[in-house]
Amino acid sequence: MHSLSFDIETEEFLRIEKVLLFSGAVSVTQTLGNCDVFDEPSLSEIAKWSTCRIIALFNTRSESDFALSQVSETFQVGTLKQDELSDTDWSKSWKEEWLPQTFAETLCICPSWCRPPDNSLHIVIIDPGQAFGTGSHETTSLCLTWLGQNLSLLDDACVIDYGSGSGILGISAIRLGARHVTGVELDKDAIVVSRDNAIVNGVQEKIAFVEKIAPEVENAADILVANILFKPILELEPIFHRLLKCDGVLLLSGILASQVDRVVRAYSERFSIELLQTDGDWALLRATRL
């Protein structure tokens, strides 16, 4: 098996996929890759990552070479990388990259093909797939760690997971004691994935995934977790204020350390807000609705 991988503008995916399939690809996978999350679209645009990584698999090297020439002649893409994978091991080697991850010594995000390291942990099964949220990105792991550290706050709480992606944060919140979660996600495909993930984890009765929350809903959440991006976070302040109960807790992630001051300024009139933690370039903020 031969792989060809490279980074592209996400909007080019369908055109490039056709060329790859025409060149003999037996599978074409789109992953987050090296996307530049700082170049984010405004809320009025489709709020998705702007670039993604393509991994195409071919039975023969000549098909992979042909695809490489077709793609590099026709599209502006990042560096193209070719690899040979042994026929027997290629699917296994892909899976071997995904191991169970433990957060705050309480929560374990575990791919379906792995055995959890410790049965006393709260286990959430998430397989890497089409929607963002496996726990490996810093912005997600900061939130998961906070959830794992705050079991008393989560106990019987109503939670909103805004920008729910794969549903990883909302499903974890249920696992850690929340009574009900609403996941809000504008990507319809991600909603399908997150509903499947809820069923796999047996929490579908306690979690609903929607594209929008009706404007008349207010004072609904004890906790609202938003791992989105800087610009939507600035724009969503009025909605978060409306959805949270008084004294409700807002967790903001997807913010670069260099953007923290601007978020604090935008929220400090109606929230008491503080920087909780950083991981690399990424910051986690906690706010309480006044």
Ligand SMILES: C[S@@+](CC[C@H](N)C(=O)[O-])C[C@H]1O[C@@H](n2cnc3c(N)ncnc32)[C@H](O)[C@@H]1O
């Ligand atoms: C960084 S991902 C986070 C996914 C997951 N919650 C996690 O923590 O891994 C952000 C998600 O927010 C969604 N999103 C962005 N803006 C949104 C908005 N205004 N309303 C709902 N979802 C939004 C995107 O489609 C994407 O799935």
